[in-house]
Amino acid sequence: MxxxxxxxxxxxxxxxxxxxxxxxxxxxxxxxxxxxxxxxxxxxxxxxxxxxxxxxxxxxxxxxxxxxxxxxxxxxxxxxxxxxxxxxxxxxxxxxxxxxxxxxxxxxxxxxxxxxxxxxxxxxxxxxxxxxxxxxxxxxxxxxxxxxxxPLVPAFHRAVFGQSGKRLAVLNLGGIANLSILPAPDDADGDVILGFDCGPANALLDHWCQQHLGQAFDEGGRWASSGQVLHGLLDRMLADAYFERMPPKSTGRDLFNPEWLTGHLQACSAPVRAQDVQATLAELTAVSVLRDLHRHGGNAVELIVCGGGAFNKHLLSRIAAHRSGVQVLTSSERGLPPTxxxxxxxxxxxxxxxxxxxxxxxxxxxxxxxxxxxxxxxx
Structure with a gap:
């Protein structure tokens, strides 16, 4: 019955x-x-x-x-x-x-x-x-x-997104970016589900947008797309020890907060444009996520994106640019809207x-x- x-x-x-x-x-x-x-x-x-x-x-x-x-x-x-x-x-x-x-x-x-x-x-x-x-x-x-x-959501991700014969990853782009690595339900290798926080996402992007544009968020990532990535700033931020830590790991505004960003900006040798910082913060999210996906995601064939950042077209385009063969799609395409x-x-x-x-x-x-x-x- x-x-x-x-x-x-x-x-x-x-x-x-x-x-x-x-x-x-x-x-x-x-x-x-x-x-x-x-x-x-x-x-x-x-x-x-x-x-x-x-x-x-x-x-x-x-x-x-x-x-x-x-x-x-x-x-x-x-x-x-x-x-x-x-x-x-x-x-x-x-x-x-x-x-x-x-x-x-x-x-x-x-x-x-x-x-x-x-x-x-x-x-x-x-x-x-x-x-x-x-x-x-x-x-x-x-x-x-x-x-x-x-994170506590990877088991739920497996329940709603897991597919027979496919190794998947689910990326939540909220204030912090976190990944779930989902082996196929019938995985003969017995791989376990992994999940961890990769680093900052909307927490810093929204802060910088609010500070310089007076807007709650960068709609569609349009402002970030108008800037240029500051590679020196990006490298300094990526040098933070958190990005090299092995899972299990989780983080939040205790680490990735405006003071953290200010400290890195003060190390810049020349004045920077606000839109270039926004572009660099988007690149920081994309690079840190894809590094972790390549390091821990093995042969994942899909990256399913949810959270508010799934509507940031620029950010998704930057993730796709680093994807190395992984199909990037939003959770709507798997039956559950990102929000x-x-x-x-x-x-x-x-x-x-x-x-x-x-x-x-x-x-x-x-x-x-x-x-x-x-x-x-x-x-």
């Missing part, structure tokens, strides 16, 4: 801080289908506060973090209502919401061999407002088991938690073994 369909809802506000995505996902046996999607930008004041909390602020951070978490939960609840209304699905039909929260610090394995990862969220408030069970705090259990706590992939992944992870199934992959995060992730907040 066919399985009874289950609904889960995933919420994602990523490192790029460009907004929130909500995806209603229907599970029926092994079949996974996105039924509805809604997105909304973060209010300017909340975005500014979350961005400020990514760095040591020194002024009442605990108080500000708690209020920002409450404000984010209210934004989540509004988006949950919107996506359920659009889908004509009542809240009572949704088994749980997977709410990732907003990462403001990510320092795995540092300080005391465990480190920490901090996602601002108020899942209890979200459960109260939505009337739906909420699963949150996905990353800390993996950290406690010696892992990086990230829906990560939110759908957290619906998938929430389902794993509810079913008491492991959500991490030790081959990806470096954890000592599979672990059930997340904490459940009943409605």
């Amino acid at each position: 066919p399985s009874t369909p289950e609904f889960y809802l995933g919420l994602m506000s990523g490192t790029s801080l460009d907004g929130i995505d909500a995806v209603l996902v229907e599970f029926a046996g092994e079949r996974i289908a996105a039924r509805a999607h809604a997105s909304s930008p973060l209010p300017a004041s909340l975005r500014a506060e979350l961005l400020a909390l990514n760095a040591p602020c020194g002024v009442d951070e605990l108080h500000r973090s708690a209020l920002a978490a409450n404000a984010l939960a209210r934004q989540y609840a509004s988006l949950v209502e919107a996506v359920l209304t659009d889908a004509c699905v009542p809240a009572s039909a949704v088994r749980a919401i997977g709410a990732h929260g907003q990462t403001v610090r990510h320092r795995p394995s540092e300080f005391d061999d465990v480190g920490y990862t901090l996602q601002l969220n108020s899942p209890a408030l979200l459960a109260e407002l939505s009337g739906i069970d909420v699963v949150a705090d996905f990353r800390s259990r993996d950290l406690a088991a010696g892992g990086q706590g990230a 829906q992939v990560e939110a759908a992944a957290f619906a998938w992870l929430a389902r794993a938690t509810i079913r008491r199934e492991s959500g991490n992959l030790p081959s990806v995060t470096g954890a000592r073994g599979p672990r059930v992730l997340g904490a459940i907040y009943p409605a």
